[in-house]
Structures are given as C-alpha cells and as structure tokens.
Amino acid sequence: MTEPLVAESEVSATRDRRTAGPVCRFCGAVLQQTFVDLGMSPLCETYPAAGDLNHGETYYPLHVYVCGECFLVQLEEYESAENIFSDYAYFSSYSDFWLRHADNYCWKMQSRFGLGEQSFVVEVASNDGYLLQYFVQRGVPVLGIEPAANVAQVAVEKGVPTLVAFFGTRVAEDLQAEGRSADLIAANNVLAQVPDLNDFVEGIKILLKPEGVLTLEFPHLLQLIEHNEFDTIYHEHFSYFSLLTTIRILSAHGLNVFDVEELPSHGGSLRVFASRADSQSHPTEPAVARVLDNEHRAGLASLDGYGGFAQQVKRTKLALLEFLLKAAREGKHVAGYGAPGKSATLLHYCGIGKDMIEYTVDRSPYKQGRYLPGTHIPILHPDKIRETKPDYVIILPWNLQNEIMKQLEYIREWGGQFVVPIPETRIFP
Numbered sequence: 001m002t003e004p005l006v007a008e009s010e011v012s013a014t015r016d017r018r019t020a021g022p023v024c025r026f027c028g029a030v031l032q033q034t035f036v037d038l039g040m041s042p043l044c045e046t047y048p049a050a051g052d053l054n055h056g057e058t059y060y061p062l063h064v065y066v067c068g069e070c071f072l073v074q075l076e077e078y079e080s081a082e083n084i085f086s087d088y089a090y091f092s093s094y095s096d097f098w099l100r101h102a103d104n105y106c107w108k109m110q111s112r113f114g115l116g117e118q119s120f121v122v123e124v125a126s127n128d129g130y131l132l133q134y135f136v137q138r139g140v141p142v143l144g145i146e147p148a149a150n151v152a153q154v155a156v157e158k159g160v161p162t163l164v165a166f167f168g169t170r171v172a173e174d175l176q177a178e179g180r181s182a183d184l185i186a187a188n189n190v191l192a193q194v195p196d197l198n199d200f201v202e203g204i205k206i207l208l209k210p211e212g213v214l215t216l217e218f219p220h221l222l223q224l225i226e227h228n229e230f231d232t233i234y235h236e237h238f239s240y241f242s243l244l245t246t247i248r249i250l251s252a253h254g255l256n257v258f259d260v261e262e263l264p265s266h267g268g269s270l271r272v273f274a275s276r277a278d279s280q281s282h283p284t285e286p287a288v289a290r291v292l293d294n295e296h297r298a299g300l301a302s303l304d305g306y307g308g309f310a311q312q313v314k315r316t317k318l319a320l321l322e323f324l325l326k327a328a329r330e331g332k333h334v335a336g337y338g339a340p341g342k343s344a345t346l347l348h349y350c351g352i353g354k355d356m357i358e359y360t361v362d363r364s365p366y367k368q369g370r371y372l373p374g375t376h377i378p379i380l381h382p383d384k385i386r387e388t389k390p391d392y393v394i395i396l397p398w399n400l401q402n403e404i405m406k407q408l409e410y411i412r413e414w415g416g417q418f419v420v421p422i423p424e425t426r427i428f429p
C-alpha cells in the first residue's frame with residue numbers, strides 16, 4: 001500500500017474534514033455555490049524559458065465559489081502561496097500608471113494623516129519599492145515587507161528597507177517586540193493573494209498604532225461582476241472582495257472601516273481606510289454607506305447577485321473567438337501587447353493559442369524571451385510590433401488600455417487596430 005502524498009496535518013485548511021469539500025477561508029462554512037468555473041489553467045506568473053518548453057506544466061482548476069454565509073468569493077488554494085510568490089515576476093515599476101498612482105497615494109496619505117519624520121509607514125507586499133520610494137523621498141521612515149526575494153532586492157537597492165517575509169501575526173509580533181508599530185499600513189493589491197486571511201488581518205491589527213490607519217486596495221467585486229472582468233480571476237488571487245465582506249472580515253479582528261474611495265485601477269478598485277475599532281480619531285465618512293448601498297442594490301448581500309455571472313462570461317468567450325477565427329481566416333496578423341497574469345485565464349478559458357495570437361510583447365526585461373504559461377505564446381520586446389506591423393494588437397492588460405494605445409499610437413501608420421477583449425471584444429481603428 002502506498003503512503004498518502006501529504007501528511008494529514010498538511011492537508012489544506014480550506015477543505016472540510018468530513019466532506020472533503022472546500023470551506024470558506026474566512027468563516028469556515030462549506031462552499032456549495034459556484035460563482036464561475038473557468039476550467040483548468042496553469043499558474044499565471046510562471047513564465048517558462050525556452051529550455052522549459054518540453055517540460056510539463058501543472059494545471060489547476062479555476063473553480064470559483066461564493067460562500068453562502070459571508071459571501072466571500074474565493075478559489076481554493078491549489079498551490080501554496082510560498083511556491084507562487086517566492087520568485088515572482090511582477091515588478092510594479094514597469095508601469096508608468098502604477099508609479100503615478102503610488103506617488104499620488106503617498107502625497108494624499110501624508111497630507112491627510114500628517115505623516116513626517118516621526119512616523120512609520122509599512123507596506124505589506126511592497127514589491128520593488130515602487131510605492132515606498134515616494135515616502136522615502138519625503139523623509140518618512142518606511143519598511144517594506146515582501147515575500148519574493150528577487151523583487152525585494154530591487155527595492156533595497158533603491159533605498160527602501162525591505163524585510164523578505166510573508167506577512168502575518170508572526171511578523172507583526174516580531175516587529176512589535178522591537179517596538180515598531182505603524183502609523184500607516186498600506187496593503188495594496190495583496191489581500192486577494194493571502195491564503196490565511198484571518199492571520200493576515202490579525203497581524204495588521206497587532207502592527208497598527210492605537211490611532212494608526214490601514215489602507216487596503218483591491219479590485220472591487222462589484223466592478224468585476226458589472227464589467228465582466230473574469231480574467232482577473234487567477235490562481236494567485238484566492239479571494240475577491242466586496243466592501244460588505246471586507247467590513248465583516250475586518251470587524252471580526254477589531255478593525256473599523258471609516259472611509260472608502262472608488263479608484264479606476266484594475267478595472268475598478270476600492271481603497272478602504274480602517275483603524276482600530278476603539279480609535280476615536282477617525283469618524284466614519286458617508287462614502288462607506290454609499291458604496292454599501294450600491295452593493296445591496298446589485299444583490300451582493302444575498303446569493304442572487306452572484307448567479308448570472310457565469311453566463312455573461314461564456315458570451316464573452318464566444319465573441320472573442322468569433323473575432324479571432326474571422327481574423328485568422330482572412331489571413332490577418334494578430335499580436336498581443338502585455339503578458340499580465342490575467343492573460344493566462346483569458347487565453348486558457350477561451351482556448352486561444354499561438355495559432356491565433358502569434359506573439360505578445362512586454363516592457364519587462366524579465367519576461368522578454370520567455371513564454372506565456374501553457375499556451376507558450378512567445379513574449380518579445382515591444383519593438384517587434386514596429387518590425388512586424390500586425391493588423392491587430394490585442395491589449396491583454398486592458399486596464400492599462402489608454403496608456404498602451406498612447407504608447408503604440410504608431411500602429412495606425414500601417415492601418416493597425418487595437419483590440420480590447422474585456423468587458424467585450426471591441427476594436428479601435
């Protein structure tokens with residue numbers, strides 16, 4: 001008899017012990033309701049090099065559930081976060097949009113909360129220091145916490161002190177023991193990637209000064225549904241948040257949401273402001289009730305609001321395939337722009353390969369010369385577009401479409417057109 005591959009104690013905490021069915025990563029209820037099932041897809045931030053192309057790649061299901069108790073939309077953790085994030089390919093600083101966004105954030109937080117030389121700002125998942133560098137420039141002491149050592153190294157080189165670690169209660173307690181508590185904790189675009197939500201949020205509370213502020217940014221589930229952004233669902237994103245669910249999770253750990261802003265990033269994000277529930281310094285702003293009201297009207301406070309998404313996603317797939325098949329039959333050349341994580345979901349779910357998109361390009365030197373996971377569409381330098389003059393350039397990071405169309409304005413010289421696949425296939429002559 002063969003031994004089980006995994007010792008029982010290591011079996012994923014997101015499975016119910018009796019039924020072996022998946023359970024909610026926040027409240028522990030058994031997950032029974034499918035939000036959307038996008039089939040099988042490889043890990044999206046692992047870009048094979050030429051020498052890896054003959055090796056197999058592991059595909060995992062992209063089956064998304066919605067919890068019937070707390071309405072947290074979530075994927076199971078098929079691959080451990082350690083394996084996904086310890087050698088990560090995403091460097092935020094390759095996007096001008098993100099740099100402007102970060103600079104603007106630092107300026108706003110500094111003026112709103114009066115941060116200065118005596119303050120301490122922590123960013124969780126600080127990436128290559130793209131954000132904290134602007135606090136450093138303004139003389140505010142910072143610490144980045146970033147699990148990917150290769151990415152953290154880049155931050156350190158640009159003068160942003162960075163701890164290589166996964167954030168949670170352990171790291172928070174260590175910092176607290178050193179007498180380091182934060183006036184501001186930024187956790188931007190990380191909450192979705194946290195496998196143990198409760199440990200993460202508890203860690204935030206431990207690290208926060210009594211009057212300190214937490215800001216969270218994440219793609220807003222309401223926008224994901226309304227704008228059909230199904231490709232933002234991938235294995236690296238374990239959870240998808242409404243404000244409703246966020247408030248529930250934070251308040252379970254003694255944190256109170258006092259303000260929220262709606263941002264255009266990632267196809268519509270929320271920036272949520274929270275403080276300790278016992279803090280007196282931060283009265284609740286009317287924006288909180290306004291966003292909650294929108295979510296209630298969209299039905300997100302019951303399972304009804306989650307029901308139609310799967311059909312909508314299927315219609316998008318059919319329309320994109322129709323366009324690509326027609327282009328292929330007419331002998332048109334189609335290139336991609338960008339190699340974002342979300343392209344893996346879009347391409348695998350729609351069944352699109354090298355026969356429909358010849359190559360894609362990316363500004364990140366890390367990705368150039370590598371291949372998209374699974375489909376093995378080659379990732380080349382952006383100059384390739386000028387060289388090969390494709391008829392269509394399909395913009396895979398559609399959330400940056402304005403920036404990209406501006407950069408690639410020149411494709412119009414040879415009659416090239418842009419294609420944006422989400423929320424539905426649109427062609428920009």
Ligand SMILES: [Zn+2]
Pocket residue numbers: 024025026027028029067068069070071072
């Ligand atoms: Zn739940």
